[in-house]
Amino acid sequence: MSDNKLIYLDNNATSAIDEKVLEAMMPFFKENYANPSSMYSFGATAQKAVVEARGIMKDFFNAKSEKEIYFTGCGSEGANTAIKGVLGADKTKKHIITTKVEHPCVLNPYKYYESKGYNVDYIGVNSNGELDLDELKEKVSSNTALVSCMYANNETGVIFPVEKVVDIVKSKNPDTKVFVDAVQAAGKIDIDVQKINADLVSVSGHKFHAPKGIGALYAKAGTLFTPLIIGGHQERGKRAGTENVPYIVGIAKAAQLAKDSLNYELTEVKRLRDKLERGLLKSVFNTRLNSGVANRVPNTTNIGFEYIEGELILLHFSDIGICASSGSACTSGSLEPSHVLRAMGVPFTSLHGSVRFSLSRFTTEDEIDYVLEKVPAIIEKLVKISPYQEELEELRAHK
Numbered sequence: 001m002s003d004n005k006l007i008y009l010d011n012n013a014t015s016a017i018d019e020k021v022l023e024a025m026m027p028f029f030k031e032n033y034a035n036p037s038s039m040y041s042f043g044a045t046a047q048k049a050v051v052e053a054r055g056i057m058k059d060f061f062n063a064k065s066e067k068e069i070y071f072t073g074c075g076s077e078g079a080n081t082a083i084k085g086v087l088g089a090d091k092t093k094k095h096i097i098t099t100k101v102e103h104p105c106v107l108n109p110y111k112y113y114e115s116k117g118y119n120v121d122y123i124g125v126n127s128n129g130e131l132d133l134d135e136l137k138e139k140v141s142s143n144t145a146l147v148s149c150m151y152a153n154n155e156t157g158v159i160f161p162v163e164k165v166v167d168i169v170k171s172k173n174p175d176t177k178v179f180v181d182a183v184q185a186a187g188k189i190d191i192d193v194q195k196i197n198a199d200l201v202s203v204s205g206h207k208f209h210a211p212k213g214i215g216a217l218y219a220k221a222g223t224l225f226t227p228l229i230i231g232g233h234q235e236r237g238k239r240a241g242t243e244n245v246p247y248i249v250g251i252a253k254a255a256q257l258a259k260d261s262l263n264y265e266l267t268e269v270k271r272l273r274d275k276l277e278r279g280l281l282k283s284v285f286n287t288r289l290n291s292g293v294a295n296r297v298p299n300t301t302n303i304g305f306e307y308i309e310g311e312l313i314l315l316h317f318s319d320i321g322i323c324a325s326s327g328s329a330c331t332s333g334s335l336e337p338s339h340v341l342r343a344m345g346v347p348f349t350s351l352h353g354s355v356r357f358s359l360s361r362f363t364t365e366d367e368i369d370y371v372l373e374k375v376p377a378i379i380e381k382l383v384k385i386s387p388y389q390e391e392l393e394e395l396r397a398h399k
């Protein structure tokens, strides 16, 4: 493999647009640029494309009706619509619950409501990143308006048992709404809202090979939520703004392709992820797998390189074309260790030196072999300049 090739292992941050997605979108930038709400026949193609795309997203979620699907601008909009929408529609209950390891697009709206006087509970996770369901059961009450729980964690890939979460919540209070942020599950595992039974579920196109700037929100029929964007009649009055037709076509095409390649994700992408993970854990002495034995999406591994700095590792990776990340894309850039790894109680020895590798269906065996060939020497180099020489000696002796 050539040394100037890009090895993109940061698909949880964003993913490459599939050529077939781009191809499907192009006519709606060029010849079919009409507003789908227009009355003339020129608008009919665009309108038909939006109707078809909604039908595809209905199938992607396994929703009962197209009327349960709303197009959004991104995953963050989906989460904000769900949270602010549900709390806007029912102002009587003042207790909300989420987990300590959610994406900031959930945690920050929760902090906002906390500042407005809501009582908020943040459910913890164990050292593998698995949710404490007993704690959840204890916290749900007659005053709980909303529980938000992600489907898969963006940093560790750990899958949360959202079906059980919904069961627990609804058995304690059938009126409590449940929102599932499925942004990191979409395209990696099947999303079936009939099984999950949540009231609202969001996805974001750019995590599964559609472009950035388009998402979708499922809201079960009868779920009351106030719109985030008020204006025109679009999305049945729940999300104003002229429909972004090319991107709507794009997310639907990407959803179709994702559904078709789910089996490949669960076998081949997982095999490459496991090869990378096992290879690094074996060949590099100061490593730990941050998610332990937890059930994970097939593309993600989070590895702690003890006693060295994550940022330094990433810079050295970048020099040889490897793209990975430490913490989530949103928190990297700050030196604060990841809130997810802290909630898991990851020891300080690898809190700063943890790296997330996230693969996709476009990752090749050659790329994984290249990483396995190059990374041990990089880590050895960084180990030599680490201020923790005694501790590293001790670790090496016990490996």
Ligand code: PLP
Residues within 6 Å of the ligand: 012, 013, 073, 074, 075, 076, 077, 103, 105, 150, 152, 153, 154, 181, 183, 184, 204, 205, 206, 215
């Ligand atoms: N939820 C999760 C779990 C994510 O990982 C992300 C993005 O990283 C988002 C939501 C936000 O998605 P978007 O970037 O489309 O706003």
